[in-house]
Amino acid sequence: MPQMRAIEITKPGGPDVLQPCQRPMPQAAAGQVVIKVAYAGVNRPDALQRAGSYAPPPTASDLPGLEASGEVVEVGPDVSWPKVGEQVCALLPGGGYAEYVATPATHCLPVPQGLDLKQAACLPETxxxxxxxxxxxxxxxxxxxxxxxxxxxxxxxxxxxxxxxxxxxxxxxxxxxxxxxxxxxxxxxxxxxxxxxxxxxxxxxxxxxxxxxxxxxxxxxxxxxxxxxxxxxxxxxxxxxxxxxxxxxxxxxxxxxxxxxSTLRPQSDIAKAEIAAALRETVWPLLDQGKIAPVMDSEFALNDAAAAHARMEGSTHIGKIVLSVAP
CATH class of the missing domain: 3.40.50.720 (NAD(P)-binding Rossmann-like Domain)
Structure with missing residues (x-):
């Protein structure tokens, strides 16, 4: 089975427990897409999961990462959008700290006009x-x-x-x-x-x-x-x-x-799809028009995920922190 680079939580603890690893590439199940990740957002729930206080749902990847942007490389059965080759950002059940990630297609959103993939990776979770x-x-x-x-x-x-x-x-x-x-x-x-x-x-x-x-x-x-x-x-x-x-x-x-x-991660795929649909109709036009935009703090390489977590937990940042995943 093809392998990919990823960052795993080796044990509950501080940022240093985040370590590079090799994992099997995910495959798209019915209703899912696989995204070749360009950037992954870094969020507080990632740190809680790393510390052992926010377990992923039983069906989710144990890898951290709840949002990402990139190119769709595989679609499962019953997916009408997005298509292979399209660039998207997506809310993830987990697994964003990796080169590839699977997520429900209904949790994907198009990259807004005028934004690049780095900015788009900052959108879904927040x-x-x-x-x-x-x-x-x-x-x-x-x-x-x-x-x-x-x-x-x-x-x-x-x-x-x-x-x-x-x-x-x-x-x-x-x-x-x-x-x-x-x-x-x-x-x-x-x-x-x-x-x-x-x-x-x-x-x-x-x-x-x-x-x-x-x-x-x-x-x-x-x-x-x-x-x-x-x-x-x-x-x-x-x-x-x-x-x-x-x-x-x-x-x-x-x-x-x-x-x-509320917490977002434990909600049903249907509930998250309803939020995505509301965002696409009501909020994405504001992003397309440049009336709102993500605020960027800093970028770290995938292998430097521990430093990204230290930055976030130091509470000196303003805006979003992202991991650059593409080699």
Whole structure:
């Protein structure tokens, strides 16, 4: 069986457990395509999987990597699009840190006009996450006040741009002056340096947030509830500071608050296909027109995946980190 280069998790641990290996090339099952990977995005869930706290679904590759761009080289039965030879970016069940990866065809999207494959590799994981949580689950509407934590992250830079395009008043937290400047450059109406200001007070002064997107967790959960306006919604997508909090549920009832959240990877292929279809119809035209774009931080070679993870976990980056997979 033909072999390919890949990066595997040798054991749970820090970035150094990511090591080059040889693996059999994947084959396209019914409804799938195989992509020759040009670039793979690096995301927080990859680091969680590496650390042993985010196991892949039973049917997914054990290799990390949840998004990639490249050329379709094989299509399975029952696939009408994309065709062999087309360039795409795709949400992956896993396996992106490799020369080839298989994924459902319905999770592929065309490379937007004016973007190259490096930029396209930054789109799927963050755009699927933001669209499904901010707009589909969170119901953000024009004119509402929206707060995103980690505004300079891949999720944050995407959320700021999309929320602004759809008419929201955007607030973002970040941990330095440079990161705050990046947030306002992307369209945030107010960037809050959380080391110097209390986002709760800033939002209260503005009338409260109608929607908050949070990946911090921990003591932010109770603070987020205080920062919400009456009838506000909190959407939780990660827990960098832990999933447990001491909160007063009475305020949820009295102020009619909604607390919800989701993770993307465990959702069904059908659910992810529905998100992809919504993105292609509603968001991809904005990318084609250059009204929004991915924010790039840095590029690492595939064999330097450990350094890419160290960069991400150092939290000094602004925007997305990618691995260059092509030799």
């Amino acid at each position: 755009y699927f996450t933001v669209w499904s949580n901010v707009f589909m689950r969170g119901g953000l509407k024009a004119g509402e006040r929206f707060l995103v934590h980690g505004g300079s992250s891949g999720i944050g830079t995407t959320a700021i741009q999309l929320a602004k395009q759809f008419g929201a008043h955007v607030f973002a937290t970040a941990g330095s002056a440079d990161k705050c400047a990046a947030c306002t450059d992307l369209g945030a109406d107010r960037a809050i340096n959380y080391r110097e200001e209390d986002f709760v007070e800033v939002l209260k002064d503005a009338g409260g947030a109608n929607l908050i997107l949070d990946m911090v967790g921990g003591d932010y959960i109770a603070r987020n509830l205080r920062a919400l306006a009456d009838d506000g919604r909190l959407v939780q997508i990660a827990f960098l500071q832990g999933p447990k909090a001491d909160i007063n549920f009475a305020q949820i009832m009295m102020r009619r608050l909604t607390v919800t959240g």
